[in-house]
Amino acid sequence: MTLPLRPDLAGLTPYGAPQLSVKARLNVNENPYAPPSVVVDAITTAVRKACVELNRYPDRDAVGLRTDLARYLAVESHADFLRADNVWAANGSNEVMLHLHQAFGGPGRKVLSFAPTYSMYPEYARDTLTEYVTLPRRDDFTLDVDAAAAAIAEIQPVxxxxxxxxxxxxxxxxLSEAAALCRAAAEVPGGCLVVVDEAYAEFRHRGVPSALSLMPEHWNLVVSRTMSKAFALAGGRLGYLAATPEVIDALQIVRLPYHLSEITQATARSALAHHRDLQAQVDEIRAERDDTVAWLRAQGFTVADTDANFALFGPFEDRKKVFEGLLERGVLIRVTGPEGWLRVSIGTAQEMALFRSALLEVVA
Incomplete structure (x- = not known):
């Protein structure tokens, strides 16, 4: 059977990390703590209420949800200037990013990013026939902002x-580097957006600010977030972004009709109403992350400085062998990043203890 598949998709396989039943699943940066019972009860009640009118389409523009998200950002990042028309929501931050590429990318257009970074970025570009260009990060994985500004001027991405x-x-x-990117992008003829993807923002060290604080001064700044991580709502599939109303209007052009189900909206709004309950373990995850980084360094590994709920460590001569050795011992981590490196998500104290003992056995 011959399918009329797009030639650029021939031979490719779908994106996805292993989903295995193991003692410690530390490969996809999930929150290791299930939602507390008070949140489960609230979501159950809200979903049951929503089910009464499932014969009707949901609120197409999710105005109530977007209002709640703006209120949350006002508290979490002191962004009290945001309103519902500054916020967009979709099925995970993946769909939010896809909407951005559908609205602003396309044939003959380019997006610029900085490698190594999230492995889905080139796939958003591929799926929308947008050219994906990368600039390498420094050895410590920070940005060379001067080189980035020069690349923006030369490449002229959207x-x-x-x-x-x-x-x-x-x-x-x-923040100074985010602002510098926005200034450089503002000089691109026809306009250029700077999308700061803050999927792991709630895990950053105290005192590390969100790029949201720059939004009043930079019209071309977009900040993307998710409820999958700190909210322990990966199964709920809710991502969102903050931007100018003009950007939000553009995204509404490309979204599918009724793209957020009534069930998704009810679940997300209930979770937002209980965000303090859901994020009660964020401090614990931060502490476990810092302990893990310190322990890995004490064992002689190089570990990237991290403000997320994971750590990239190495280098290994054969990282696949280390990965497989850990998996044999019930610990699933991720083969990703530069050659020779591995990434471990931060789990519970018990899961991280298992990771440490297993790693020592594998590298002995």
Whole structure:
């Protein structure tokens, strides 16, 4: 059977990390703590109420949800200037990013990012026939902002994608550098957006600010977030972004009709109403992360500075062998990042103890 598949998709395999039943699943940066019972009860009640009218389409523009998200950002990042028309929501931050590429990318257009970074970025570009260009990060995974500004002027992309904290390195982007990117992008003829992907923002060290604080001064700044990580809602699939109302209007052009189900909206709004309950373990995850980084360094590994709920460590002569050795011992981590490096998500204290003992056995 011959399918009329796009030639650029021939031979490719779908994106996805292993989903295995093991003692310690530390490969996809999930929150290791299940939602507390008070949140489960609230979501259950809200979903049951929503089910009464499942014969009707959901709120197409999710105005109530977007209002709640703006209120959350006002508290979490002191962004009290945001309103519902500054916020967009979709099925995970993946769909949010895809909407951005659908609205602003396309044939003959370019997006710029900085490698190593999130492995889905080139796939968003591929799926929208947008050219994906990368600039290498420094050896410590920080950005060379002067080189980035020069690349923006030369390449003239329609978007600059920069994750902060960066995945898979955990590197945070200083506000001064985010502002410099916005200034450089503003000089591109026809306009250029700077998309700061803050999927792991709630895990950053105290005092590390969000790029949201720059939004009043930079019209071309977009900040993307997710409820999958700190909210322990990966199964709920809710991502969102903050931007100018003009950007939000553009995204509404490309979104599918009724793209957020009534169930998704009810779940997300209930979770937002209980965000303090859901994020009660964030401090514990931060502490476990810092302990893990310190322990890995004490064993002689190099570990990237991280403001996320994971750590990139190495180097290994044969990282696949180390990965497989850990898996044999019930610990699943991720083969990602530069050659020779591995990434471990931060789990519970018990899971991280298992990771440490297993790693010592594998490298002995």
């Amino acid at each position: 978007m600059v994608l920069v994750a902060s904290p960066n995945n898979p390195t955990g590197t945070a982007l200083p």
